[in-house]
Amino acid sequence: MDRRYWGLVALAAAGFGWVFGCPHGNFWVKITVTVCVLCTAAVAVAGWPCRRQEWRLREVVIGAVAAVVLYGIFWAGDALAAALFGFAPRQVEAIYAIRELGHPWAVGAVLLLVTSPGEELFWRGYIQRQAVRRWGEVSGFTVGALLYGAVHLASGNVMLVMAALVAGLFWCALYRWRGTLTACIVSHALWTVGVFLLFPIR
Secondary structure, rough: HHHHHHHHHHHHHHHHHHHHOOOOHHHHHHHHHHHHHHHHHHHHHHHOOHHHHOOOHHHHHHHHHHHHHHHHHHHHHHHHHOOOOOOOHHHHHHHHHHHHHOOHHHHHHHHHHHHHHHHHHHHHHHHHHHHHHHHOOOHHHHHHHHHHHHHHHHOOOOOHHHHHHHHHHHHHHHHHHHOOOOHHHHHHHHHHHHHHHHHHOO
């Protein structure tokens, strides 16, 4: 398990390094390719991490509420970061500038249908799930959240890394609580579209 596990972690690091660290190519094309490759590799190694029966109305509602809660956390966090760090507003604006690299409808489709479900399948459905099986609940939870934040280091954007770490902790906790990916996928999808397109904090 360890060799395959860390092999996929390395693949994720390389993929996100390409997405955020390479100036060539369109961001939305690169993130789509990266997430699809990671999901395919994870499913090939460990099988499909969720079942149709897990898509219950209760889990969907919990995911929607979780998206609102996470939006509130980020809204408060943005105000706090702006007060504490002079560089924060500029770096947050740089994150939002990524929207301009694609048509809003195309960006929304990628967020809803590719990156949100795909990242949950990989980071929670494989990375966290396998880490918990190997090292236990607490260590697995910690490894899953830290790795999700770490792969964003290639962006060189402190606020993006912090955002990924906070969101990773939130979704890891949600997955640990619910035990299925449904609420995580719904939360991730609604939150990204909300905070990035519909109700931007900046």
